[in-house]
Amino acid sequence: MFIDTSLTPLQLEHDAIRVATLAAQKTSRLLHRWKSTDGAPVITVAGRYGSRSWTNWTQGFLYGNGLLAFEIAGDTALFDQARQLILSEMADHLTHIGVHDHGFNCVSTYGNLRRLMRLGRVDFNPWEMAVYETALRVSGAVQASRWTQLPDGFGYIYSFNGAHSLFVDTFRTLRICDLAHQLGHTLHGEQDRHINLLDRVLRHAITSSRYNVYYGEGRDLYDTTGRTVHEAVFNPASGAFRCPSTQQGYSPFTTWTRGLAWAMLGATEQIEFLQSLPADAAPEITSQAIKVLYKTARATCDFYLTEAAASDGICYWDTGAPGIAKLGDWKSRPADPYNDCEPVDSSASAIAAQALLRMGHIADNEGHHYVSAGLSIARTLFKEPYLSTEANHEGLLLHSIYHRPNNWDYAPIAGLVPYGESSMWGDYHLLELALLITRAAKGQHYTFFE
Numbered sequence: 001m002f003i004d005t006s007l008t009p010l011q012l013e014h015d016a017i018r019v020a021t022l023a024a025q026k027t028s029r030l031l032h033r034w035k036s037t038d039g040a041p042v043i044t045v046a047g048r049y050g051s052r053s054w055t056n057w058t059q060g061f062l063y064g065n066g067l068l069a070f071e072i073a074g075d076t077a078l079f080d081q082a083r084q085l086i087l088s089e090m091a092d093h094l095t096h097i098g099v100h101d102h103g104f105n106c107v108s109t110y111g112n113l114r115r116l117m118r119l120g121r122v123d124f125n126p127w128e129m130a131v132y133e134t135a136l137r138v139s140g141a142v143q144a145s146r147w148t149q150l151p152d153g154f155g156y157i158y159s160f161n162g163a164h165s166l167f168v169d170t171f172r173t174l175r176i177c178d179l180a181h182q183l184g185h186t187l188h189g190e191q192d193r194h195i196n197l198l199d200r201v202l203r204h205a206i207t208s209s210r211y212n213v214y215y216g217e218g219r220d221l222y223d224t225t226g227r228t229v230h231e232a233v234f235n236p237a238s239g240a241f242r243c244p245s246t247q248q249g250y251s252p253f254t255t256w257t258r259g260l261a262w263a264m265l266g267a268t269e270q271i272e273f274l275q276s277l278p279a280d281a282a283p284e285i286t287s288q289a290i291k292v293l294y295k296t297a298r299a300t301c302d303f304y305l306t307e308a309a310a311s312d313g314i315c316y317w318d319t320g321a322p323g324i325a326k327l328g329d330w331k332s333r334p335a336d337p338y339n340d341c342e343p344v345d346s347s348a349s350a351i352a353a354q355a356l357l358r359m360g361h362i363a364d365n366e367g368h369h370y371v372s373a374g375l376s377i378a379r380t381l382f383k384e385p386y387l388s389t390e391a392n393h394e395g396l397l398l399h400s401i402y403h404r405p406n407n408w409d410y411a412p413i414a415g416l417v418p419y420g421e422s423s424m425w426g427d428y429h430l431l432e433l434a435l436l437i438t439r440a441a442k443g444q445h446y447t448f449f450e
Contacts, residue, residue, distance in 0.1 A: 001309040001331075005368065007375040009440035015382040016434035016441075020072035022389065023396050023431055027065045028078050030394050034062070036089050043402050044421045045410040047393035052408060055160055057101040060090065061428035064108030065396075068431040071112075071121060072438055079122070083113060087131070094138045100159045102143035103173025107448055108428060110135040111179055115450055133183050140180025141187045143173065144200045150239040156207045157200075161247075163236040168212040168228050168259040170204070171266025172351075175448050177201045178273050182449055198282070202289040205270055208232075209296040211241060213263055220244075222253040226303025227319075230259045248403050254320025257308050258348040258401075260300055264355035267297040271362050273449055294362075301359045304352050305373055310335035313377035314386075315352070317345040317401045323417075337385060337399040343409070343417040346386050347400040347426030353377035354433045361445060378433055388422060395422020397430045 030049060034041060039051035040059035066082030069075055086109045093105045114132040116122050148163045149155045157174075159167040177197045187195040211232035216225035230246040249256025271293050274286055308315045314335035316324060323341030324330065337344045353374045360371030380386060381397065388398045400423040402408050409418035439446040 001305050001313050001373065002311045002376070003305075003369070003373045004376045004379070005372045007372055007379065009375065009437045012375060012378055012382065012437050013441040015379070016437045017073060019382055019387065019396070019430060019434045020069045020438075022387070023065055023427065024069035024073055024075040024078050025391070026388075026394055026396055026427075027062070027069055028075075028081070030062070031066065031078075031081055031085065041424050043400070043409065043423045044393070044395045046412070047390070047395065047421075049394045049422075049424070052402065054403075055099050055101060056093075057099065057104050058424040060093065060105030060108040061424040063090070064112055064428050065424075065431055067109075067112040067116065068428070068435055071116060072431070072435055086110065086113065090135075094135055095142055097142060097145070098160055100143065100146060100157055100167060100170045101173055102139045103170075103176035104425070106135065106139040107176050107179065110139070111176070111448060114179075115448070119450065136176065136179045137183050137185040140177040140197055141185060144177050144180075144187050144195065144197050145189075147200065148234065148236050148239075150207065150234070152239075154203045154207045155200075156204045158236075159231070161231070164234050164242075165245075166208060166211060166232040166234065167247075168208065168230055169262045171208055171212070172262045172269070174201045174204060174266060175269060175273070178270075178449060196283060199285060201270070202283060202285050205267070206285075206289055206292050208263075209267070209292045211244075212259075213296050213300060215295065215299055220253075224303070224307070226260075226299035226301075226307070227255045228260045228263050228300060228303075229253075230256050248405065250318040250321045250405070254318050255303070255308065256318050257304075257315040257345055258317075258351065260304060260308060261348045261351035261355060263296065264300045264304060265351050265358070267293045267300065268355050268358035268362060269448065271297060272358060272447055275362070276447075276449065297355075297359055297362075301352075301356055301370060304356075309349075309352075309377075312380045313353070313373065314344055314346060314349045314380060316342050317348070317404050318342075321404075334380075337419045340416050343401050343404065343419060344399050345401040346381060346397050347423050347429060349377055350381055350397060350426060350429040350433050353381065354429065354436055357433075357436055357440070375437070378437060381430060381433070393422070396427040397422055400426035 041049035042052040063082045070079035156166045159165040181197040214227045229244040244252035312334040326341045356374035360367040411418045
């Protein structure tokens, strides 16, 4: 990847605000069209959002888009609309015991509402704040209760596939448990056993770092430093690790790039959160977790830059997808979303760009390198052909991929690869990236726990 070391957040501030302005317009139109009985918007087909059954993990992004667009560009009417919909539509997610996605749905909604009120961006109301904070406590505890215990004292929050399944995605959803812990919440188990939510976060993070991420230590023949695997499979009866697996990648021995990006962002955000805690408020395992998380963050960020990204910082959907070989020396030139071999995944690039900026924030000597890389990717995503500027296209970030193996993504030309479509998580993470950059342009830093 070509990294422009001369870029600064201030140079991209105007483009970031333009992204938010477009997002406000598109989100407002979508909220007026969409009915909750339709489910949740997931991906676009020919520019129009529709639902796609698996789990309802994207509804919070829809309303979160309105909150972030307000925060960056100041659309108060959109904020009011999104806030009202969160209060009326999101309660079911708080007690959804069947998913690992609480950090997606509830931090993007209740978490952002709380954060905006704490920052003084909206008027403080003690009863509203109590609602937001109670919601975050409940959601974090429910997520943490989905626990598979391993014999070594560690364990993981298992995916919707069942107790045997550890998804790399969950790295990014851990932040709901962080917020619940920050609010002083404790999970109560059988016989009133008190379960420290942050301790559970850290044990999950260490387990996921061990089994969803590779470090070139010879775990198998395909052990390349920084590579990730979507799913780690365990025997829940004995706790024995069985095998790497995948749901959305090409294979367990290639790297699904959105999973890679989830690990990058989850690890860097966790480090930021842990560094914010008073020393006497952290579990004993914290120092071990920080060491592991730094190793994970550095390995995955470096893998993205050297193995996953084309010269403009955009990645294809899986580093080992069979059509990649037909693209020749693809790393030496900008990604081509219109090629006829394999699709790019701009949503993975948006998530990765934010992770690189956060890596730059926590790194010491190499911070500028990672910041420049994140800004270089953002510069690409903030413009055409990735930014959706057409009013009749409901998405914000073009060329996003959901589930390539299941053929869930719309291809405009039958028989060729998907391109030109958006996803609700891609739009949301492009806005998070824009918020991070507009705050950095003012010498500030945005975190989910501020």
